[in-house]
Amino acid sequence: MNGELIVVDDVPGAFSETVISSYASRLEETFALALSGGPTAKRSYERLAEEAGGKVDWWDVDFYWSDERCVPPDHPDSNQRMGREALLERVGGANAVYPMSCDEGTEAYQMRVAEVGHFDLIHLGLGPDGHTASLFPGSPALGADRSRLVVLNHDPSGNNPHRRMTFTLTALARSRLVVFTVSGESKAEAMLAVRKGEAPAAQVTAEKVLWLVDRAAAPWG
Numbered sequence: 001m002n003g004e005l006i007v008v009d010d011v012p013g014a015f016s017e018t019v020i021s022s023y024a025s026r027l028e029e030t031f032a033l034a035l036s037g038g039p040t041a042k043r044s045y046e047r048l049a050e051e052a053g054g055k056v057d058w059w060d061v062d063f064y065w066s067d068e069r070c071v072p073p074d075h076p077d078s079n080q081r082m083g084r085e086a087l088l089e090r091v092g093g094a095n096a097v098y099p100m101s102c103d104e105g106t107e108a109y110q111m112r113v114a115e116v117g118h119f120d121l122i123h124l125g126l127g128p129d130g131h132t133a134s135l136f137p138g139s140p141a142l143g144a145d146r147s148r149l150v151v152l153n154h155d156p157s158g159n160n161p162h163r164r165m166t167f168t169l170t171a172l173a174r175s176r177l178v179v180f181t182v183s184g185e186s187k188a189e190a191m192l193a194v195r196k197g198e199a200p201a202a203q204v205t206a207e208k209v210l211w212l213v214d215r216a217a218a219p220w221g
Helices: 011-024 039-051 079-091 106-116 185-195
Strands: 004-007 031-035 061-065 067-069 096-098 121-124 150-153 164-167 178-182 209-213
Touching (some): 011 039, 011 121, 011 178, 031 079, 039 079, 039 178, 061 106, 106 164
Parallel strands (some): 121 178
Antiparallel strands (some): 067 164
């Protein structure tokens, strides 16, 4: 696996601290942050919204998404909806918000990501099958041309419904910091696969990769 793994008791709290610290040490006036989806992400964003008051000026932050399901933005499975409800609506503002839209196609988001240059922080989760963003085992996106930053993808196993739009490994590598948050016993097998380099998430590189994992997901910890 790539990066540093830290076993923590409180994943959302550790995530919140990491984002606040990264914002404080940002290299430019604006802070480019890419969100993900899933229940651990939801808890992490809710904690960040609670703890960032006075420490993060959200009018300095540009929000992106690392992946999205091809569903309407108000759909229960929408990552955009979760990110807005768990974080954006709670903090009350942002410099810019760039949700993914399958209806707009990949080229619009490809250009948007290319313009960013480097993300300050990309947040990722881990699926029980070892996927991250929407990079599923055996899926076409894992072999995307290195010039591609955003592609459409699907889960060949059929276990994860909906067509997806996702950052590629090349896009993820453009981040100064990638933060994985992993919690729960259901992720333990996937974490073992990551440690062995046998999961898509193990292929993620960036200037720095940080894994925040609780004890249930890290049975060796």
